[in-house]
Amino acid sequence: MENDKWKMIRSLPLAVLTLIVPTFHPVAIPAQRRATITVNFTPGHPANRFIPSHALGAGVDGHAEGETDRQLSPANITAMLSAGFKPLTYRLRTELAGEAWHWNPNGSWSDPTHRQGYWTSTSELGDPIHVCYGYRLPRRGNTIDQANDDDYSRLDDGDTETFWKSNPYLDEHFSKEDNSISPQWVMIDLGAPKQIEAIRILWSQPFATDFSVEYGHFVGRPDLSQRLPTEWRAFPRGRITKGVGGDALLKLSIAPVTVRFVRIRLNESSGTSTNNSSDIRDRLGYAIREICLGSLDRRGRLKDVIHHAAQRNGQTIIYVSSTDPWHREIDRDEQTEQPGFDFIFNSGLTNGLPLLLPVPMLYDTPENAAAEIRYLKARGYAFERIEMGEEPDGQFVAPEHFAALYLQFAKAIHDIDRTLRLGGPSLQDIEQSQVPGRIEFGKAGWLGRFLEYLKRHDQLDKFSFFSFEWYPFGDDCKPQQLVEETGMLTDAWRELQEGGLTHDIPWIMSEYGYSA
Structure with missing residues (x-):
């Protein structure tokens, strides 16, 4: 964005x-x-x-707490409608924030005793939904997001009790494709070339049994606003085929290699969990508590060049391929408020035309998306096109990973209504x-x-x-x-x-x- x-x-035309x-x-x-x-x-x-009343429209989006009522007051809505734009699109700020979306504040947790886990908003009709919120992900891997950009990676937060975990829905259990075909990854941007010869990985569970540590560079002009490095090569000793997890200090090369970008490519998972959970999602993917990177002194101690801090601007920037949508009741983010569906449909902003409807996908579950469709159909609201996720390219989601999620969410939605038209991916740009x-x-x-x-x-x-x-x-x-x-x-x-x-x-x- x-x-x-x-x-x-935020009245944004649609064409x-x-x-x-x-x-x-x-x-x-x-x-x-x-x-x-x-x-x-x-x-x-x-x-x-073209028919202007069909081709040109407007949009509503999420903002900070309280801004829905300030922006979408009756007087403002009247002024917006006077502009003449007819169709409406609903933008999903939670996807840009890297957060799960409780589109209905009422719903259920996969672990109801502790009020945590994977959330599904209820499709049962109740009081009209006026506003709803995004929820931060405590297993987050990305340092940067495209919304408020005020959270941080758990991979270099300096806390060995926290960890990043990849999205379990991208595991072969759900995707039906071998994990090594579209591997998960963690990429570290050191900001400038550094001498690297060793890495320390504090694994959680599940850990990678097969992985490689690589360094990369760009083809053409480097521009991290558009893409990540495209050419990767494993360190001379960076290929691991029998990983056992734990606290692993690995010497990557005999002599230091001067690099800026380092990637851990994750090929196969242990399929284990720390708490013997009955939820298979806890055993899928990969989990890492902390990463250290640098050179070894004469006594074999690692001189770490990564900055560890539990804040956005204090840590080395890390990018990840995906993040587990697991979260807790206490993770609600008041700065990511979305207007409620009932409020929007009853405000007059749709002009009685079908809404271009979003479903959360990058940081959510197929069950939550399906419940959204059931709820809106039960209310009798008009929608026909569903935009799946938002701006995956801007978050460096691999197209194969996006497609794997897309098909799972598509099945969940079409099991309810096969006539609904699905699309997207709402690319952040088409440069x-x-x-x-x-x-x-x-x-x-x-x-x-x-x-x-x-x-x-x-x-x-x-x-x-x-x-x-x-x-x-x-x-x-x-x-x-x-x-x-x-x-x-x-x-x-x-x-x-x-x-x-x-x-x-x-x-x-x-x-x-x-x-x-």
Whole structure:
């Protein structure tokens, strides 16, 4: 998400892109000169057609506690409706925060005695839902998030009692594919090249029995806002095939290697848990308590170059492939408030049209998504398209991992209603590859791998629309940028089609800001 989004009302237009007229290139006219513009057209032969009341819409999103009522007051809603935008999309801030979504404050825990575990909001009808909240994940691995960015990784928080755990729904038990095909990973950004020859991994459970420690670099210009390093090589002694967990200090090479990016690639899991839990999800994936990295002194002691702190700005930045959606009642985040479904549907903002509906996916469970659908159908609310998750690319979720979750959530939803149209993935942007001629390093490559996964599983029909966000410029106050924007968008679409996107399905720009 870019910094030019509307911070107050967040009324974001939505457009079905297959209906937009072909590209034109406007001419910049100096303010002090007059010019004549000639428009040629043939009556009865339009370049394209669209229905404004269907093609252009607005959006609502999550904010801090109390802002729903301040922003969506009756007077503000009346003003919003006067703008004329008809369809509405519901944006899901919890996905950007790396949090689980209690879309209904009432529901059940997988461990009700301790009021913790995996949450499912109830689909039973009760009092109307006015607001709801995201819940922080105590097994979080990412240092950075795209919402308030005020949490931290448990991999270098300096506390050996906490741990990161990967998403159990990406384990072969649920995905039905061998773990080594689409491995989980942890990536450490040291900020600058450091001499590395050893790593200490304090495993929790389940631990990796087969893993490798690697160092990487970018092909082309490095840009961590768009992608992670793409080329990886294992340290000379970094391949481990008989891991036993515990407190493991590993010498990775005879001589130090100067690197900035280090990755732990996790190939096979022990399938064990610390508490003999009856919930199989506790035994799936991988869990690590703390990571130390650096060089060894003459006595074999590790000189750690990782900064450990239980705060966002005090620790070395770490990225992970996924995070376990397990959490507790005490983890509610008041700064991630979402407007309640009943409030939105009864506010008039939908104009009686079907809502573009989100389901939480990256940090949630299929059961919670299915309950959401049952609830809305029981209320009789209008919706037909469901946007699955939000901005996985911006969180560096691998397209294969996103696709594996997508199919599990799709099955849960279609078991309720097979007529619902599913899509997404609400890409944070559709920027072209930064490496000329190598679309695999851009969003076209990401999307192509996602589509290929669906094809390989004979499930491409489950993807019925493509959605993305468009914030082409960071500075909204340069009007000359608008001249460039049309060509940028056209070029981005062209590259997406090279990656496998077709016009057989609608394209939806589900967010855009002033810079567009």
